[in-house]
Amino acid sequence: MDAAINTQNYRQYLARFQSLIALFVLCVLISFLSDKFLTVTNAWNVMRQISVNICISVGMTLVVLTAGIDLSVGSILALCGAVTAGLLRNGIELQSSNLYIGFTVLGACVAGIIVGSALGWFNGWAITRFKVPPFVATLAMLTIARGLTMLWTKGFPITGLDHKFAFLGTGWFLGIPLPVWISGIVVISAIIITKKTRLGRYIYAIGGNENAARLSGININYIKIAVYTIAGALAAVGGLIITSRLDAAQPNAGTGYELDSIAAVVIGGTSLSGGRGSILGTVLGAVIIGVLNNGLVLLNVSPFWQQVVKGLVILAAVIIDKANSKNE
Amino acid sequence: MLVAENISKKFSGVTALDNVCMELHAGKVNAIIGENGAGKSTLMKILSGVYTEYDGQIIYDGEIIRFKNTKDAQAKGIAIIHQELNLVPHLSVTENIFLGSELTTPLGLLDKKRMREQTQKLLERLKLNVDPDAQIASLKVGQQQVVEIAKALLHSAGVIIMDEPTSAIGDREVKVLFDIINNLKAEGKVIVYISHKLDELFAIADRYIVLRDGRFIGSGEMKEINHDRLIQKMVGREIAVNLKNRLSEQVEVLLSVDHLSLCKDKDKTLLKDISFKLHKGEVLGIFGLMGAGRTELLETIFGLHSKQVSGSITINNKNCHFLSPADAIREGFALVPEDRKKDGLVLGLDVKQNICITTLDQMQNMGVLDNGKETSLAQKYIDRLRIKTSSSKQLAKNLSGGNQQKIVLAKWLATNPCVLMLDEPTRGIDIHAKTEIYKLIAQLAGEGMGIIVVSSEMPEILAVADRILVMCEGCITAELSIDEATEDKILMEAIPKNN
CATH class of the missing domain: 3.40.50.300 (P-loop containing nucleotide triphosphate hydrolases)
Incomplete structure (x- = not known):
């Protein structure tokens, strides 16, 4: 009997190993074709680039584990970046009452994250209170948040930010870029939440069988709202990193990011029907996408081909995952 | 051939x-x-x-x-x-x-x-x-x-x-x-x-x-x-069934349901003016044909249809109005649903996780789940209910029907309920597991738990219940003590009368 469990675990490890092997092969292949790939600078570069996607994808993983989806993360990212940048540069000025509120870097960042959380909360509220399918509710938010971004920025980038703010996206701490620190902390917290807390267990339970979860006395709505709020907050964190790195809030930042993050989640082996998957898998998925993007750029592959290749990789990953779970 | x-x-x-x-x-x-x-x-x-x-x-x-x-x-x-x-x-x-x-x-x-x-x-x-x-x-x-x-x-x-x-x-x-x-x-x-x-x-x-x-x-x-x-x-061996060996004197009223009604829409009444009492240590059987409202009655007591309900539920002399199952669980109710795969288990989670899901708040240490506590709780019920599984880490979907049903029972017993409601507790499970569950029901009632068993199998009701309520089209049509209950009498009250 114990042997049975061991083989099962072994298979799971092997399945995880497969993605690692794929990543390794990918790295070897690219390093043969381009001598710029296997350098320290490039490695940090890749990690810095994927840190935004990792932040978003961690939130996405939680949402997908409850059998939901969040299409609004790209727009929320843009809005939160813009809000933070706007507050940093202009503060809040109420001419009628002659009031001016300036923002420190920390204050502006917190404000951005609060906006992200609020929009995420709104997603969860619409989904649970009115039973709007997550796909529709977050699709609506995708448009709403993008529209709000345009209103806030009037369609122009917000530039000339406090140089202290730039530290967030470009700075180093203990020899490691700050965005990598941030995404690392996000990942570790999420792993603890999913593996070690009640919230995490309930997330898996809801995705696995919502009826049974409800009858077990779990407050489904509360958990779902929490998950969408976290996703919104993490999108905001991603927005801060991007804005800081570019030293500008672009009104069209984050377009299509929801697809990249869903791709990372799916490549990482999380089931879109909920209840099965892991944060670590998603991280691996995000790394694979990041390395692939980086490699294709280094090899001067046309951006059009990059999209085709990325699509094929997603497809292949899911097919392999399906084959694995069939063996169980 | x-x-x-x-x-x-x-x-x-x-x-x-x-x-x-x-x-x-x-x-x-x-x-x-x-x-x-x-x-x-x-x-x-x-x-x-x-x-x-x-x-x-x-x-x-x-x-x-x-x-x-x-x-x-x-x-x-x-x-x-x-x-x-x-x-x-x-x-x-x-x-x-x-x-x-x-x-x-x-x-x-x-x-x-x-x-x-x-x-x-x-x-x-x-x-x-x-x-x-x-x-x-x-x-x-x-x-x-x-x-x-x-x-x-x-x-x-x-x-x-x-x-x-x-x-x-x-x-x-x-x-x-x-x-x-x-x-x-x-x-x-x-x-x-x-x-x-x-x-x-x-x-x-x-x-x-x-x-x-x-x-x-x-x-x-x-x-x-x-x-x-x-x-x-x-x-592979002979089994003797001896169920009714507990005290038949029950005095203390545990649960009292008064004038409970449930209307799904304006014109569709699922439960009509249901009143009954459940005593400490009593097994109350509820029999009814398909569509009599048995499942709806249990669900209503469990707080599932809170918006369409009228009437009152009193437990331990305390009047309760449940808005959700979570409220009902807090007051000591437990419901083992009719369809264990649809409503009872998370099949993709393992035995341990399924058993602990109702009591996770007691399984944590400074906000973090304590694996040791979870495993020992699961092991306790695996031993007590004799759940056949290779380990507490086996996925629920890999177990047979009877063992899955025992997991659902275990997760509710873990909450230490005072009222245990069982909806078709032995549906689709074999005779050996059935006997075990009957024995467990008798044992739990002996410990003072109030138990409601809903079943469409007459022999089952007659075997486990102390008192039988018969339901028909959303109403209680008869209340029979176990001594006066016969299959004929029960069925007569359960069949809708055209008039």
Whole structure:
């Protein structure tokens, strides 16, 4: 009997190993074709680039584990970046009452994250209170948040930010870029939440069988709202990193990011029907996408081909995952 | 004749079938009998092409066959009616029956007229009086089961496998089903019949084949064996059932339900003015036919339909109004639902996680789940309820029905409830697990728990209950003490009266 469990675990490890092997092969292949790939600078570069996607994808993983989806993360990212940048540069000025509120870097960042959380909360509220399918509710938010971004920025980038703010996206701490620190902390917290807390267990339970979860006395709505709020907050964190790195809030930042993050989640082996998957898998998925993007750029592959290749990789990953779970 | 030779099948190292040999005769009803986990379902899934990888061979009419998939098995004349209904709720009866084998006109368009006609014929043959265009979702469960049979008959199968075909249907429909089976038998078809209801098997089956722990134990003519010998073969030992050995004096009122009503819409009343009391240490049986409102009553008490409810619920002299199951659980209620796969378990989580799901707040240490506490709680119930699992980390979906039911029981016992509500607690599980659950009910009542058992099986109600409420069309029509209750009396009150 114990042997049975061991083989099962072994298979799971092997399945995880497969993605690692794929990543390794990918790295070897690219390093043969381009001598710029296997350098320290490039490695940090890749990690810095994927840190935004990792932040978003961690939130996405939680949402997908409850059998939901969040299409609004790209727009929320843009809005939160813009809000933070706007507050940093202009503060809040109420001419009628002659009031001016300036923002420190920390204050502006917190404000951005609060906006992200609020929009995420709104997603969860619409989904649970009115039973709007997550796909529709977050699709609506995708448009709403993008529209709000345009209103806030009037369609122009917000530039000339406090140089202290730039530290967030470009700075180093203990020899490691700050965005990598941030995404690392996000990942570790999420792993603890999913593996070690009640919230995490309930997330898996809801995705696995919502009826049974409800009858077990779990407050489904509360958990779902929490998950969408976290996703919104993490999108905001991603927005801060991007804005800081570019030293500008672009009104069209984050377009299509929801697809990249869903791709990372799916490549990482999380089931879109909920209840099965892991944060670590998603991280691996995000790394694979990041390395692939980086490699294709280094090899001067046309951006059009990059999209085709990325699509094929997603497809292949899911097919392999399906084959694995069939063996169980 | 269908012959299975040396069939073996393993799941990730665990042997489900071990060298099973058997013969299934044409023109006979062959009953496959065994406890949970005996391998019946696995064997049937091999015979019907669900599992294509196995050792051994299947010989049908003298020819070795190996199915590529279920469709292949269907084409070769093997039809299976699964225990769980496999119908699409929002398609019509006709569309469901022809799903996957639609008739077309020469132009390649759906030939709705012809399909409708054939459906009509099938339904008449099965004496099912529903509109072929009716949506499946609008049918009662019993009627859906008959549609499932019609679907199997459509392919004029030579072998028809029925897995617990009567688990969801009423006595009248069972009679219809038996007539159908007898007709099919006369046509020389191989009927394979799986059921836990032994009385039913003695009524319909010609031959028996007993499996135990994945091995073939014996076979023979049904008339040459009696009830007790058959059970003995199934469990490999004799079991004595002695249930009613507790005190019959109950005085303290635990739960009092007064004038409870439930209206789904303006005009649809599901429960009408229900009042009853439950005492400490009492087992209250609730009997009713399909649609009598039994499940709705339990759900309402459990806080599931909070918006449409009127009336009051008093527990331990405290008036309660539950807005959600979470509220009800806090006051000491527990509900083991009728459908364990749909409402009871998270199949993708393991045994431990399923057992601990109701008490996770007690399983944490500074906000972090304590694996040691969880494992020891799970192990406690695995031992106490004798749950057969390779470990507490086994996924719930890999366990047999009876053991899954025990997990659902375990997760509720872990909350230390004072009122335990069981909805069809032994549906689809074997006689051995059934006996264990009956004993557990008696034991828990002996410890002072109030227990409500809803069942559509009369012998079950009579075996476990101290007092019986009979429900019909949303009302309580009778209250009987166990001494005055007989099957006749109960049934008389349960059948709707036309006036």
